[in-house]
Amino acid sequence: MTARITQPTVSPPVLQMRSITKRFPGVLANDRVDLDLYAGEVLALLGENGAGKSTLMNILAGLYRPDAGEILIQGRPAEIHAPRDAAAFGIGMVHQNFMLVPTMTVAQNIVLGIADLAFVPDLGAIETRIRELSDRYGLKVDPRAYIWQLGVGEQQRVEILKLIYRGADIVILDEPTAVLTPQEAQDLGRILAVMQAEGKSIVFITHKMAEVIAFSDRVCVLRQGRVVATKRTADTNPRELARLMVGREVLFRLDKRPAQPGDPVLTLEAVHANNDKGLPALRDVSLQARQGEILGIAGVAGNGQQELAEVVTGLRPIKRGKLLINQRDLTHCTSLEAIHAGVSHIPADRVGMGSVGDMPVADNIVMKAYRMPPLARQGVLNRRRILDFARALIDVFQIATPTPQTHVKFLSGGNIQKTILAREIDACTDLLVAVYPSRGLDVGATEAVRRRLLEQRDEGRAVLLVSEDLDELRTVADRIAVLYEGRVMGVVNAEEADVETLGLMMAGASDPVIGDAAADPGTEGGRTQ
Amino acid sequence: MKLELRKRESISRRAAIVVPLASFGVSLLFGAILLIVSGANPLQTYAAMAGGAFGSVNGLTEVLVKSIPLILTGLGVALAFRMRFWNIGAEGQLTMGAVAAAGVALFWSQGMPAWTILPLSLLAGCIAGAVWAGVPAILKAFLNVDETLTTLMLNYVAVLYSEHLYYVAWRAPNYNSGTERIPEFAWLPRIAGRAHAGIFIGLAIAVLLWAVFRYTRWGFELKIIGANPTAARYLGISIARNIVVTLLVSGAISGLAGAGEVLGLTRRLQQGISVGYGYTAIIIAWMAQLNPLGVVLVAFLMAALAVGGDQIQMRMRLPASVGVVLQGMLLIPMLAGSIFREYSLHVSRARNQESRIENREDTDRQEDDAVDGEAAETGGANGSSRSRGTGGAAGTLRSGGTEGSAGSLRSGGTGGSA
Numbered sequence A: 001m002t003a004r005i006t007q008p009t010v011s012p013p014v015l016q017m018r019s020i021t022k023r024f025p026g027v028l029a030n031d032r033v034d035l036d037l038y039a040g041e042v043l044a045l046l047g048e049n050g051a052g053k054s055t056l057m058n059i060l061a062g063l064y065r066p067d068a069g070e071i072l073i074q075g076r077p078a079e080i081h082a083p084r085d086a087a088a089f090g091i092g093m094v095h096q097n098f099m100l101v102p103t104m105t106v107a108q109n110i111v112l113g114i115a116d117l118a119f120v121p122d123l124g125a126i127e128t129r130i131r132e133l134s135d136r137y138g139l140k141v142d143p144r145a146y147i148w149q150l151g152v153g154e155q156q157r158v159e160i161l162k163l164i165y166r167g168a169d170i171v172i173l174d175e176p177t178a179v180l181t182p183q184e185a186q187d188l189g190r191i192l193a194v195m196q197a198e199g200k201s202i203v204f205i206t207h208k209m210a211e212v213i214a215f216s217d218r219v220c221v222l223r224q225g226r227v228v229a230t231k232r233t234a235d236t237n238p239r240e241l242a243r244l245m246v247g248r249e250v251l252f253r254l255d256k257r258p259a260q261p262g263d264p265v266l267t268l269e270a271v272h273a274n275n276d277k278g279l280p281a282l283r284d285v286s287l288q289a290r291q292g293e294i295l296g297i298a299g300v301a302g303n304g305q306q307e308l309a310e311v312v313t314g315l316r317p318i319k320r321g322k323l324l325i326n327q328r329d330l331t332h333c334t335s336l337e338a339i340h341a342g343v344s345h346i347p348a349d350r351v352g353m354g355s356v357g358d359m360p361v362a363d364n365i366v367m368k369a370y371r372m373p374p375l376a377r378q379g380v381l382n383r384r385r386i387l388d389f390a391r392a393l394i395d396v397f398q399i400a401t402p403t404p405q406t407h408v409k410f411l412s413g414g415n416i417q418k419t420i421l422a423r424e425i426d427a428c429t430d431l432l433v434a435v436y437p438s439r440g441l442d443v444g445a446t447e448a449v450r451r452r453l454l455e456q457r458d459e460g461r462a463v464l465l466v467s468e469d470l471d472e473l474r475t476v477a478d479r480i481a482v483l484y485e486g487r488v489m490g491v492v493n494a495e496e497a498d499v500e501t502l503g504l505m506m507a508g509a510s511d512p513v514i515g516d517a518a519a520d521p522g523t524e525g526g527r528t529q
Numbered sequence B: 001m002k003l004e005l006r007k008r009e010s011i012s013r014r015a016a017i018v019v020p021l022a023s024f025g026v027s028l029l030f031g032a033i034l035l036i037v038s039g040a041n042p043l044q045t046y047a048a049m050a051g052g053a054f055g056s057v058n059g060l061t062e063v064l065v066k067s068i069p070l071i072l073t074g075l076g077v078a079l080a081f082r083m084r085f086w087n088i089g090a091e092g093q094l095t096m097g098a099v100a101a102a103g104v105a106l107f108w109s110q111g112m113p114a115w116t117i118l119p120l121s122l123l124a125g126c127i128a129g130a131v132w133a134g135v136p137a138i139l140k141a142f143l144n145v146d147e148t149l150t151t152l153m154l155n156y157v158a159v160l161y162s163e164h165l166y167y168v169a170w171r172a173p174n175y176n177s178g179t180e181r182i183p184e185f186a187w188l189p190r191i192a193g194r195a196h197a198g199i200f201i202g203l204a205i206a207v208l209l210w211a212v213f214r215y216t217r218w219g220f221e222l223k224i225i226g227a228n229p230t231a232a233r234y235l236g237i238s239i240a241r242n243i244v245v246t247l248l249v250s251g252a253i254s255g256l257a258g259a260g261e262v263l264g265l266t267r268r269l270q271q272g273i274s275v276g277y278g279y280t281a282i283i284i285a286w287m288a289q290l291n292p293l294g295v296v297l298v299a300f301l302m303a304a305l306a307v308g309g310d311q312i313q314m315r316m317r318l319p320a321s322v323g324v325v326l327q328g329m330l331l332i333p334m335l336a337g338s339i340f341r342e343y344s345l346h347v348s349r350a351r352n353q354e355s356r357i358e359n360r361e362d363t364d365r366q367e368d369d370a371v372d373g374e375a376a377e378t379g380g381a382n383g384s385s386r387s388r389g390t391g392g393a394a395g396t397l398r399s400g401g402t403e404g405s406a407g408s409l410r411s412g413g414t415g416g417s418a
Helices: A053-060 A083-088 A106-111 A123-136 A152-165 A182-197 A209-215 A238-246 A305-312 A335-340 A361-365 A383-396 A413-427 A443-458 A470-476 A499-506 B013-037 B042-054 B057-082 B090-107 B114-143 B147-169 B198-215 B217-227 B229-234 B239-266 B277-287 B292-316 B320-336 B353-368
Strands: A015-024 A027-037 A042-046 A068-073 A076-078 A091-094 A170-174 A201-206 A218-223 A226-232 A264-274 A280-290 A293-298 A320-325 A343-346 A431-435 A462-466 A479-484 A487-493 B002-007 B190-192 B343-348
Touching: A015 A053, A027 A053, A027 A068, A027 A226, A042 A053, A042 A209, A042 A238, A053 A091, A053 A170, A053 A201, A083 A091, A091 A152, A106 A123, A106 A152, A123 A152, A152 A170, A152 A182, A182 A201, A182 A209, A182 A499, A201 A209, A209 A238, A218 A238, A226 A238, A238 A443, A264 A305, A264 A462, A280 A293, A280 A305, A280 A320, A280 A462, A280 A487, A293 A443, A293 A470, A293 A499, A305 A431, A305 A462, A335 A343, A343 A413, A361 A383, A361 A413, A383 A413, A413 A443, A431 A443, A443 A462, A443 A470, A462 A470, A470 A499, A479 A499, A487 A499, B013 B042, B013 B320, B042 B057, B042 B292, B057 B090, B057 B114, B057 B190, B057 B198, B057 B217, B057 B239, B057 B277, B057 B292, B090 B114, B090 B147, B090 B239, B090 B277, B114 B147, B114 B239, B198 B217, B198 B239, B198 B292, B217 B229, B217 B239, B229 B239, B239 B277, B277 B292, B277 B320, B292 B320
Parallel strands: A042 A201, A042 A218, A091 A170, A170 A201, A293 A462, A293 A479, A343 A431, A431 A462
Antiparallel strands: A015 A027, A015 A068, A068 A076, A218 A226, A264 A280, A264 A320, A479 A487, B002 B343
């Protein structure tokens, strides 16, 4: 049993979570987790995906109820059954997906859902109050702006402001930097510092070591639902944190040989395409990926990466310009034609697009190979061969599944990704398009994914790697193209690319330093407008 | 004490059998309440229903008679539903199938060899049904028009058109709601009582569809489209083409049901050619979980329910509507019960510290055999461990008291450890 808490004499914690246990079917998400939070501190909650960080914080925010354990706020037991209860205790959470109404203004969003709001709210007074707060915290938000007019970083600031406005003293941020440019992340750091100085307590969830070091006072490391260590940030280092997080020593370097590029596989010539809303998403994009090289695509989420991947895989029509695969014009191809041309695609949305949760792992693995002999002849499937085929790939890709017949929805995120990887890499003959392939995966699975990409490159295929992780791009890719508002801001060699330069390009500065790094052979342009 | 529904970790085969049976039990209880309120003895009434459906050769053949259109339309609907195309137009497709079959048999038989008329009439029924389903399919595939509305509206068109034919255009002299009799060489042979050879067609199509779903590329693609259309598009499967092809087949099967009614049963196009078979088919398809062999079984039971329901009017002297109400009452728990195929019900009492400690050790052990550390947030599972109820459940009860997916072990199931 948990020891009774003796009242500390100096500054008791504002929040104590005691022996919190939460179980989901087949998984112990939180196992007797203890967590203290003091006034005016930034606590980093570090852990791999699935370590139980989000679950723990969702319990605190009232979205889940713990199976066991208790929460004390200011030393008194607190029953948190719903987000409303959490708000009453001064707890607020900024989720990864923002909860804002795009067609309403900042001020309207901030007061939306406040229980004791007047029937006709005095928006003028509200806006004044918002301005006051945003000045005090350095949040730089215009209360009259509409949400749809704001960038992702600004929307995040609105979310934070919303919590401050409602008087939250404990602010939880769930992976706040995932959607930000490096510069925006630095701004966030400054905002956290002000909030801290105002006496607010902040928990931020992350799996990036650099942020822990840069932002936090203390760090709590979770692994497989348990607290493995709680340390003062000053007393630790990234290497130790990584070891605690993963449970073993982690090699950060990949074994990467120099690229030996061959003929161009993918050629885009001045391609224009629209997004789902019919607005221009790609403007005048010209790129080339050659055999045996990985072309990285950097950019803040929503700057055309998704559309680029869809254009290349035949899922999105091209308005103007040309798409060539192995010099064959596939500008107006269907997704099936792209598949037949040897293009494989690891999509960003692995549950919504990349896999079919209600079908077995084996079926998911053969969802490209099922068309051809030996798995099918004259439209009739050979179930036994399919199973053998799937078993072999489950083995090679080390997919942890109870049986090949287990439905994919019962697998973990990492294993769903491995299932997709198995299918796509097996089917890939010429070009592999990988969109955020390691997003949300733990260190082990990330390593496996990156190694597969390099393996494909070394076997002479072209790889288009879309990623939001600059470290990933710099270690895995050979060249990096930066997209901003659908334009290629420049193409740089991966070895020469530093985070500062890439960050500026991601924010819209066209190729500031490296003028000709991309002037590799070929027709390619390191296009700068 | 609290009740909690929990998502099952894996598909439980036992639940798939036990849940419908338990639901049927609950249905009978609800029905009993209704009967008591109506002043009838429930046991006698149920006995009369069972006797009416299964107690005589005549009853059995009547059950078969009603099974035939229910099986065929049920299969047609199940095929469309398989790819999440909400074809609720089986009624109209059946009616048009009946119209076309009657039309060919009545008016096109001149100058053709007699033996060709039956197959041609059946074929005409198929084509008419296919056209009736094909129109909404094309609208959906190319213009994204909502299929629930179009298929439903076409039902009214078909039924009213058929009325026009048998009341006015094709009406036989001296007959106020029906056409002339179809020539005998176009009759579908009868096998027992009024039951006709359509039953063999229904069974054959059921087996065929089962094999298609399980063993063909087409079936595989339909399943992917139904389960995740975005993934289907990404995998290069043409959704538009599949919608059209599938719905042509779906409509053809329902059209065949109508042709069978005309050629095998009524032998003329007349009033009452469809009495809502196409709507019952929707319930049948759902209850059978879109499994073609399941459709056969459920259709047979529904037919028995209908025949038995007719019997209680006569034998128990209950108003006709009671029989219909009873059928409806019987269905609701069956459909509601399907939630327990996906979820299991847990009952737990107040939290109990002691049992929590006891349970810790095996919790630790179970964690070691978790497949993958990253499982928690993504809701992953390996089906190995869920032994503890909510915070030390004192007693855990699962739907129908049974469950048990492969490899799962639950200490709660052994009873109250408090």
